[in-house]
Amino acid sequence: MTDTLSLPPRATPEAASFRDAMARVASAVHVVTTLGPAGRAGLTATAVASVSDNPPTVLVCIARPSRTLAVIEASGLFCINTLPGADHELAEIFASRRGIEGEARFATRPWTTLATGAPVLSDAVAAFDCRLTAVQDVATHRILIGEVVGLGGAAAAPGSSLIYRQRQFQAV
Ligand SMILES: Cc1cc2nc3c(=O)[nH]c(=O)nc-3n(C[C@H](O)[C@H](O)[C@H](O)COP(=O)(O)O)c2cc1C
Numbered sequence: 001m002t003d004t005l006s007l008p009p010r011a012t013p014e015a016a017s018f019r020d021a022m023a024r025v026a027s028a029v030h031v032v033t034t035l036g037p038a039g040r041a042g043l044t045a046t047a048v049a050s051v052s053d054n055p056p057t058v059l060v061c062i063a064r065p066s067r068t069l070a071v072i073e074a075s076g077l078f079c080i081n082t083l084p085g086a087d088h089e090l091a092e093i094f095a096s097r098r099g100i101e102g103e104a105r106f107a108t109r110p111w112t113t114l115a116t117g118a119p120v121l122s123d124a125v126a127a128f129d130c131r132l133t134a135v136q137d138v139a140t141h142r143i144l145i146g147e148v149v150g151l152g153g154a155a156a157a158p159g160s161s162l163i164y165r166q167r168q169f170q171a172v
Helices: 015-023 067-075 088-094 102-106
Strands: 030-036 039-045 048-053 056-063 077-082 126-138 141-152 162-165 168-171
Touching: 030 056, 030 067, 030 088, 039 056, 039 067, 039 088, 039 102, 056 067, 056 077, 056 126, 067 077, 067 126, 067 141, 077 141, 088 162
Parallel strands: none
Antiparallel strands: 030 039, 030 077, 048 056, 056 141, 077 126, 126 141, 162 168
């Protein structure tokens, strides 16, 4: 049996090395939206995953300073909109890279709603309309668990999807 006290200290990767490794992983790009008393809000996110299909459940990890996070927690609802391959500009807008804030981020695309009232991008590859069911703080982020109560997005055969890899957007 190994004496754990005699093991060499485990080398924790530097944050920058971790980010470089994660940059090699291709991720689908989503805009996570919600609706609050001050109107619609949303942010670009890649930290999204499917959790279960019974009941349909997803998660998204959001940095705690995010303004959208506060609105989601107050409203208890959000929608994950998976972006089509051509729409890297919308990802830039919702990542606060165009100086456009709040409701104005929604001005240039058609939106609709499903069950919760959260904005649904009309030409999303897929949209997952969610009721917030649980939250968990981990490190700098908050993990939001959502039960999917509506599905939307482009009904026709899906076109390309937007991914982020090596710090660049690509259509696949
Ligand atoms: C490709 C890409 C992926 C991102 N993924 C996430 C994410 O998963 N979670 C997160 O909290 N922020 C993520 N961000 C950063 C947010 O979009 C950004 O901080 C945004 O300004 C937050 O807006 P808000 O404060 O209005 O909510 C991502 C940004 C980019 C460009």
